[in-house]
Amino acid sequence: MTNRVLEIESLHKQFGEVEVLKGVDLDMESGDVVSIIGSSGSGKTTLLRCVNLLEDFQQGSIRIDGQEIGYTPMPERRRRKEAEIARQRAMTGMVFQQFNLFPHMSALGNVTLGLTKVKKLPKAEAVAVAERWLEKVGMIERRNHYPGQLSGGQQQRVAIARAIAMNPKIMLFDEVTSALDPELVNEVLNVIKSLAAEGMTMLLVTHEMKFAYEVSRRVVFMNQGRIEEQGAPADVFRNPRSTRLAEFLKNAKF
Amino acid sequence: MDFGRFFVELYMARWALLQGLGVTLVISAIAIVLGTLLGIGVGLSLVYGGKVQRLLVRAALEYVRGTPVFVLILACYYLLSQVGIQLTAFQAGLVALTVFCSSHVGENLRGALLALPKGQTEAAKAIGLTFRQTFVYVLAPQALRQALPAWINTAAEMVKASTLLSVIGVLELMLATRQVISRNFLSLEFYLLAGIVYFLISFSIERFGRHVERRVALPS
Numbered sequence: 182m183t184n185r186v187l188e189i190e191s192l193h194k195q196f197g198e199v200e201v202l203k204g205v206d207l208d209m210e211s212g213d214v215v216s217i218i219g220s221s222g223s224g225k226t227t228l229l230r231c232v233n234l235l236e237d238f239q240q241g242s243i244r245i246d247g248q249e250i251g252y253t254p255m256p257e258r259r260r261r262k263e264a265e266i267a268r269q270r271a272m273t274g275m276v277f278q279q280f281n282l283f284p285h286m287s288a289l290g291n292v293t294l295g296l297t298k299v300k301k302l303p304k305a306e307a308v309a310v311a312e313r314w315l316e317k318v319g320m321i322e323r324r325n326h327y328p329g330q331l332s333g334g335q336q337q338r339v340a341i342a343r344a345i346a347m348n349p350k351i352m353l354f355d356e357v358t359s360a361l362d363p364e365l366v367n368e369v370l371n372v373i374k375s376l377a378a379e380g381m382t383m384l385l386v387t388h389e390m391k392f393a394y395e396v397s398r399r400v401v402f403m404n405q406g407r408i409e410e411q412g413a414p415a416d417v418f419r420n421p422r423s424t425r426l427a428e429f430l431k432n433a434k435f
Numbered sequence: 436m437d438f439g440r441f442f443v444e445l446y447m448a449r450w451a452l453l454q455g456l457g458v459t460l461v462i463s464a465i466a467i468v469l470g471t472l473l474g475i476g477v478g479l480s481l482v483y484g485g486k487v488q489r490l491l492v493r494a495a496l497e498y499v500r501g502t503p504v505f506v507l508i509l510a511c512y513y514l515l516s517q518v519g520i521q522l523t524a525f526q527a528g529l530v531a532l533t534v535f536c537s538s539h540v541g542e543n544l545r546g547a548l549l550a551l552p553k554g555q556t557e558a559a560k561a562i563g564l565t566f567r568q569t570f571v572y573v574l575a576p577q578a579l580r581q582a583l584p585a586w587i588n589t590a591a592e593m594v595k596a597s598t599l600l601s602v603i604g605v606l607e608l609m610l611a612t613r614q615v616i617s618r619n620f621l622s623l624e625f626y627l628l629a630g631i632v633y634f635l636i637s638f639s640i641e642r643f644g645r646h647v648e649r650r651v652a653l654p655s
Contacts, residue, residue, distance in 0.1 A: 235557055264565060271563025281558035284653055285576045294572060295562035329655030340558075347562055 184211040186246060186350050186382045187232065193240035194227055201227050202238070203406040209351065212380045216393035216414075219403035220429060225386045228403070229353050232384065233275045234266055245272050246350050271299050274344030278356040280336040282328040288315060288339045289324040292346050300347065314342040318372050334365030338372055345376065352376070354385040358392075370396075390433050394418055402426045441624045448615040448625075455611025456632065462529055462607060463594045469529075470536020470593070471586070477541025482548045492541075499538040504596050507531045512603040528600035532593060539589040540582075547582040548574060580651055587644030591637040598633070608632060 187209040194202035201224045209215055217225040230236040232243055234251050237260070243250050250269045253259045261269070282291050289311055296307035315321045318338040328336050337357055345352060354373065358366045370392050377383060377396050387393050393400055393414065400417040402410045402425075410417060410426050421427040445452075480492040499507065511534075512527040522530065551574055559569040601610035612629040616622045 267563050267565045275561035279554050281554035299563040327654045
C-alpha cells in the first residue's frame, strides 16, 4: 500500500472569470518534501491555500490521508459543513508569509490555543506539547513574550511551532521568509530543514532557490495555473526541459 | 458674584440638585450598558449578518445617525405614544439614549472588526478553529481593544446628551438646575456649577478609560 498523504487531482480554481488553477495534479507520500517554484501569478500560493481550504475550488479533488477534503466526493459535490471543514483544516498546518501570530497572546498562548480549543487537550498537557515545540524551534526562552516583542524571524518560528504542534499530516509553508530581513531568513530555514530531516511531510512555496534545492525531494515548477515541470531538484535546476523554466531560473536568485 | 448668597441658595437647593445628578448618572449608565449590548448586536449584524439583515440594520443605523439626538428624544416621547406605546419621560429618554448609544457602538465595533488583518482569521482557521471560536478567542479580544477609546468617548457623550432629556421633563441635573435658577435667579452661578459637574463626570470617564486602556495594552 502506498502511503499517500496528499493527492490533488485535476484541481481547477477560478476567481470570478479568471482561471488561476487549470487542472493541477500532485501527489505526496509521507515524508515527502516538495517545493513549488514559479513566478508570481502562477498559482502556487493559491494551490497551497486550496489544500488548507482557505480557498474554495470549483473542480477536482484534494485528498489528505485518503480523505476528500472541502467537498463531498462526486457525483454529488457539496461544500462540507463548517465544523467538518474546521476539522479537516486541522489536518494541515499552515505557515504564512506574514506570520499572523495572534498579537494579544504570548508565544505560548499562540501555540496552546489550538491544542486546548481544537484538540481539547487539558491545559497542562497543551502547555507541555507547546513547550516541546517551542524548544524545538529555539523559542522556549521567549515563551512568555508577545509577538510585538519578537523579531520577524522569532515570530515566524513561533508560527511554525503553532502549526506543527497540532500534529498535522502535512505542513504547508507559504513564502515564509519573504517578509523577513535577510539576516533573519536562515534561522527560519534551519528550523524547516530540521523538520524535513525528521520526516515531516512538507509542501513549500518558496523564492529561496538554494533552499528549495537543498531541502526538497522534489521541485515543482508552476506556470500559468499548471504544473509545467517537476522532478528531483538536481534535474529541475540543472537540466530544465521547458524553455519557461529555463527562463525563470535564469532570472531567479540563488 | 455674591458668594455668600450663592452658597445659601446652593445649600437650600442641595437635595434637588443631587437628585438631578442622580438621575443623570443613572439614566446615562443604563443607556450606556443597554446601548452597548444593543450596539454589539448592531456591529455583529453589519459584519456577519446576511444580506437582508445587513441592509435593514444599516438603514436603521443611518436613520438614527442622521437624526439629531434632540429629535430622537422628542420622537421617542411623542411619536411612540401616538402608536400606543405609553412611556414615562424617563423611559422614553432612556430608549432614545440607548438607541443613540447603540448606533455609535455598532458603527465603532464594525470598524474595529473590519480593521483586523485578514491573516488573523486565516491563521485561526488554519489551526482548525470554528467561526465561533475564531471570533471569541482571536477577533473579539483584538477588536474590543481597538474599539475601547471610541467607546469611552461615546460614554462621555451619553452623559452630555442626557442634558437634552430636560425638554421632555426628565428631572435630571440640567432641568433641576434650571428649576433652581427660576427660584433664585442666580443663573450664571448655577449654570457654571452644572458645567463644572458635567466636566468632572466626563473627565472621570476619560481618566478611567485611559486607565483601562493601559491595563489591557499589549506589551511591545
